[in-house]
Each structure stands twice: as structure tokens, then as C-alpha cells.
Amino acid sequence: MESSVLGFGCASLGSRISRKTGLRSLEQAYEAGVTWYDVAPPYGAGEAEPILGEFLKGRRDRVRICTKVGLTPPERNGVMRLAYAVARPLVGHIKGLRQRFRSMPSTRYQKAALDAGTIMASIDRSLSRLKTDHVDVFALHDPAEADVVSDEILRVLETILSSGKARHLSVGGTLAACRAAVGPNLPFGVVQFADDPRLSALAEIQAAAARPVATITHSVFGVAGAHERLVARLRSEPAAARRLEAAGYGGGAETAAAALLLDRAFASNASGVVLASMFSERNLRFNLDRASRPPAPASIGLVRDLIGGDVSDTSLPA
Template structure:
């Protein structure tokens, strides 16, 4: 079955409804495994790839660029500006390099890595020259002359609407280096970016099953705007919470089975969460990290189905804290 294809409102961009998120490409996932995963996803119909300069400990864009050589025409590419990799001393870099392969295998160690300031992205001040230089450096690493989407990465609402930032982005659109510009941030920044006179045609944000930020965005948007969502499995530990609920609550499990999610708890929970993400954003792109082959297989299979609106309510109910 082929993947569902969407035409993003207000952009004319067409892509697979499922996009590949490359935040771990080059860090948790090594180059060879990463290239294999990207190729398998692309062969399976994925045509949207999401990256940023600090992803993969600064390696993701270059690895994605290597993958794109010879494949660029059929692919939609989004990169960003606004966050840099963590500042590390020489000793810290060495500890990171040695610890990274272990962290990839052990979730506890991974959590400790994430909690450490040495692994956190740093915001960089946005100015016209810096924005243009960042995109030029990204294009060089990605081995292309344009990106389909260029995003402000985790901007404040004030930066999103700042005149000099907006003008810098419009210049890049006019130069053909980006086909569309985007706010990739929290709901407040995306709300600011949805303003009538702004150039943002795409908004990228975490889609929380409980608070449903896309509904809030639709209320303020006065023009067609495309949405790219992420954090399907990771949001607030959604997947592990749902699995725990299914394992401890037989009526919840039966409800899911009756709705057609008749697999072991982990697979049923993952299927429900990605179905919910597609149904919540039916004409946009849903990003997932899917370097593991079983994850990729499941996500690709679900992306071939028509959106299932019932998944939204079921996920909301089953993720609600007990007693709420």
C-alpha cells in the first residue's frame, strides 16, 4: 500500500503524510544505520525529512545531505535556525563520544544524558546576517541549493514577529533558498506566526493529545496554514503511559480492541498514538523518529491508511490521568 500524500495548505507543497525526524541522526544513531533507515523509509514512500543544525550532535545535516545526493528532486526538506549544539569542553566532548553508544542502548543512561546541561541545545540570537549565514551553511551540509521549508527553531513569540527577522526570511524566499518559511516552536510562538501579514506558511509544533494545540491554532489562523506535528510517542512519555494503562486496566484494553487495535499492548498503543496524530493533522505532515526497523514498519503501515478520527477521543480518554 502506498503512503497517504498531502498537499500542504497555503504552500503548494506535496509530501508524504509521514515525515522522518532526524534529531538523533549522528548521535544516538550512527551514520551507517542512519543512512540505511533513511533509505528504507524513502523506499517505503517517505518524502519529508526534518533536520536542524544542532541535530545529531551537529552531524545530522551532513549525513542527510549524503543520503539526498541523487534523491533531492522527490524530497521535501526542512531545516531550521535558532538553536545551536551544547557548549562542551574538550573533556566533555570525549565523555559524550564514549558514553553515546552506551546511552543508545540503555534508556536510563539516555535520560541522564538528556538531563545534563551538556546535551541541551542553546538558543542563538537571531539577526539578519546570522539567519542568512546559517541557511547557507545548512545548504552546504545538505548539498542542495534550497530547502522546501526553513524554520525558526524554538523562537520567542516576539522574535517571530520582529521586523528584521521577517525581512531576513522574506529575502531568503525571494532568493529562492527556501520555498516556504516556518515557525517550529511552542504554541505561543506558532500562534504569533499565524498572524495575517506574516510570511510563515508552515507551523511546526508538538501535538499534545490532551491539550490539542492544533485546535487552538485553527481558532486564530485567518489564512490557510500548513501544520507539521511531532512528539507522537515521546510527548510526556505518552507511549509508556499508555502501555502501562493497557497492562493494568482490562476495560481500557477491551475498549482499544473493540476499536480495532487488537495487538499486544505496545503495538496497540503505538498504533493508536500515530493514528491519533494523523487524524488530528489530516492535511499536514506528522514527524516521527523511526530509526528502528519495527518502528518504521508500523509507522509506514499506519501512514498508508485513511485518518481515523475516532483515535483522537480514544487517546485523549486513555491518556487522562486516573481519577481526572
């Protein structure tokens, strides 16, 4: 699969981000060369797939789409949609409102039963909402390790593949599930996970893989509070900030931290795709600029030194 190295994550499309703003951001990204779009049925309180479907009109053959099965929109979704519509103009102004929204039980995705009927019905609904006859990648979303090797699930996934509804199969979830997915005799050609800079997840997955697999990494800024922790360190330790500046990461703590984390994400996943949410035009331009630069392998060690730590496997965001 040919793709841009930077992919667009649509988790907030239709919830935090309105349809109108979302469509404008997707179009700006597309015009700038982004060809990978990641979505799932619960994203955007259930609105992301239909909005992405609108965007795809006339462009379908020129972009790659990944959708998933395994999570559904939050309970009381109608109420949440209304709440998002009211809160949207405030989210940018009231600090912490977004985190409050995210941490409310009523905004959490629900687990769907992963059985043959649910999976087949889910891809059919996704294709209808996306207004396309196939997706490039179809992923099990946050599955248990046992789901990844379940005969019933593998059989229905093979049917989806052979019917042409999906070109490739994937697992998007915990490192444990991704590790299971790259095992021998399984049909998954793509794995997707949050690349926590405190772990060596990519190297570990690639070493464990029984065949070549494409790697999609996400949540560069969100994962384990990496951006916030790096900014805090740079603000409290002038020597750390000076070290980054000498390595070419200037412009203040926030900018230096964002540039370094992105460089690390691109350098560590050099042959895959790095997903980012980038509905703000500033973030989109910034991320495109970093994606267009030559790989910066030194960024991997710098991030490890600054926010590295000895942590065990994490439970990753869905």
C-alpha cells in the first residue's frame, strides 16, 4: 500500500470537531498530500464515518481508509452529541473541559461482542456510512489476545478479505494484542498501536513478527502524557531545554517538545504511517513540516533520555 507517512486520525470528527470544521481540515490535509485516514464506528460519537464518507466523494481512489470493529459509540450517545454541540465553542477556551469530557463514563466507547455476525454487520454498516465498497484496512479494535487467534473471528475476516470488502486485515489495540497478531499463520498484515516513547514497542513488534507487517502508530501527543511531561521537564530544567536547542529543537518548550516527539515518531516508524489528530490548521501545518524532513534518528535517544523510564506494557487508548 502506498501512503503518506503522516495519516489523519478521525477520532474527534463529529464530536469535539464539528462536521463543517472537520471537512475543511480533511480537505486541507488532502490538498497537502495526506492520503491515510483512520476511522472507526464509535469515533466522533458515531459521526466520523458518515462525515469521512462525504469527504471521500470524488477522492476514494486516491486515499487509504482504515476502519475497525470492536467498539461502539458510548451509551446515551444522543445526549452526548447534544452536549458536544453545546460545549464545542467552549472547549478551546475552558482549560480542562476536554479532559473532563473524555473522562466521563458516558463518553467512553463500549465493547462490542466480537463474533461472526457482529463483525460482518459492522463492516457492512461502515461501508454504507463511508459510501464505498471497500476499505483498505479493516482492524479488530482493541481485541483481547484470544480474539486475535479465534477460529470463528479468523474465518469471518477471511470471508471479508476474499469478498473484497477489505484489502488488508489489522489489529489496533494493546501491545499484547498486536504481538499476538504478528504470530505465524495469521492473516493480519498491519498492526496499529500507541507508540509510548517509554517502551521499545516498534522494535519488539518487528522482532516478534513472523512475516513483514506494516506498522501504524498513533497518539504521539496524547500517549502517557508525553507532550505534557516533556514540556514540564523543559520548563523546570534549563539544561534540558538548552540540550534540545543545541540539537535544533528551539522555539519554546511546547514547540520543541512537539517537534521532538514527531521526529521520534517518524524516525522510529520509518517505513510505516504515523497517525495524528490535526484538526487545527496550525497542528496540521506543523506536522506536515516535520513529516517532510529527513529522518532524525537522534530524536529517539533524546526522547528516551528526557522522558524515558522503566515501565511495563501499558493499556493503550482506543
